[in-house]
Amino acid sequence: MSRGSFAERTKISMFAARRGASSLIGRLNAHPLVRWRFAAARSDRLLMAPQDLRTADPTRASEIYAGRFAFAGKVVACDGRSPFEMEPPSAEWAEAMLGFGWLRHLRAAESNITRANARALVDEWISLQGAWNAIGWRPDVVARRIMSWLSQVPLVLHEADARFYRRFIRSLTRQVRYLRRTLSNTRDGLPRLQTVIALTLASLCLEGQARTLRAMTHRLTEELDRQVLPDGGHIS
Numbered sequence: 001m002s003r004g005s006f007a008e009r010t011k012i013s014m015f016a017a018r019r020g021a022s023s024l025i026g027r028l029n030a031h032p033l034v035r036w037r038f039a040a041a042r043s044d045r046l047l048m049a050p051q052d053l054r055t056a057d058p059t060r061a062s063e064i065y066a067g068r069f070a071f072a073g074k075v076v077a078c079d080g081r082s083p084f085e086m087e088p089p090s091a092e093w094a095e096a097m098l099g100f101g102w103l104r105h106l107r108a109a110e111s112n113i114t115r116a117n118a119r120a121l122v123d124e125w126i127s128l129q130g131a132w133n134a135i136g137w138r139p140d141v142v143a144r145r146i147m148s149w150l151s152q153v154p155l156v157l158h159e160a161d162a163r164f165y166r167r168f169i170r171s172l173t174r175q176v177r178y179l180r181r182t183l184s185n186t187r188d189g190l191p192r193l194q195t196v197i198a199l200t201l202a203s204l205c206l207e208g209q210a211r212t213l214r215a216m217t218h219r220l221t222e223e224l225d226r227q228v229l230p231d232g233g234h235i236s
Contacts (some may be wrong), residue, residue: 044169045207052104052151061109064102065117071096083121084128091135098129098136099144100152107155118155119164126171139182140191142175143198150205176202189236193227196220 063070067078072092076083088094096102100122106114129136136142149156149172157165179199186192200220203213227235 044166046150046153046157046169046205047207048205049153050147050151050201050205052107052148054101054104056104056108058105058108058110060102060105061114061117064106064121065113069093069097069102071102082124082128084125088135094135095141095144098125098133098141100125100148101144103148103152103155107152112159115155115158118152119160122149122156122168123164126167130171130174137178139179139186139195142179143191143194146172146175146179146198146202147194150201153205172202173206176206189227190234193223196223 060070067080067083069076069078069083072090072095074089074093076086076089076093078086083097088097103118106118125136136145149168157168160168176199179195183192183195183199186195196216196219200213200216203209203216229235
């Protein structure tokens with residue numbers, strides 16, 4: 001075996017080992033025993049819902065209700081199955097699906113059907129992937145999902161029963177705690193900035209987070225100063 005091919009195989013092996021270790025750490029962080037050990041004071045009350053400033057298209061609500069999810073140039077037709085049971089056609093599609101940014105389209109349609117549909121889809125995600133999913137529990141995707149859930153609280157929790165409310169809050173706070181634990185290991189650049197924004201937003205919206213809010217506001221200011229150029233562009 002040539003020296004070059006051996007070095008290349010060594011690099012591939014090390015990369016695979018790092019990927020495996022990263023997956024293992026993610027699974028451990030999501031494990032119920034780890035959640036119990038590091039659980040902070042539980043918050044069971046939302047104080048506010050921030051406005052989602054992104055453009056929403058109410059016509060897409062009917063597609064979502066029909067089980068057609070189009071993201072990143074790919075379309076998945078669920079045919080009666082949950083979208084969280086489907087094989088993602090691409091990583092980009094999965095990121096968009098699991099980030100829940102599409103909830104804004106359901107809110108734009110504003111009807112009892114879209115509210116029930118939103119609750120059902122959130123509930124399905126909690127049941128099917130709320131424990132772990134390789135893409136869905138990546139820190140930047142968790143950050144996007146937290147921001148989407150918080151901004152769409154009026155849609156998801158309107159007329160929700162007590163059981164769903166408790167289930168929603170438990171999942172939300174669990175994701176926030178997970179993001180806090182993984183912040184230091186989050187990839188630098190936009191993923192880390194998204195994570196800090198999500199944690200700052202959660203500290204604003206959840207009850208009993210005054211101390212965390214001060215720390216996250218300071219961290220957000222540092223990240224913005226470091227990553228955003230004077231002309232408003234991102235350092236990347």
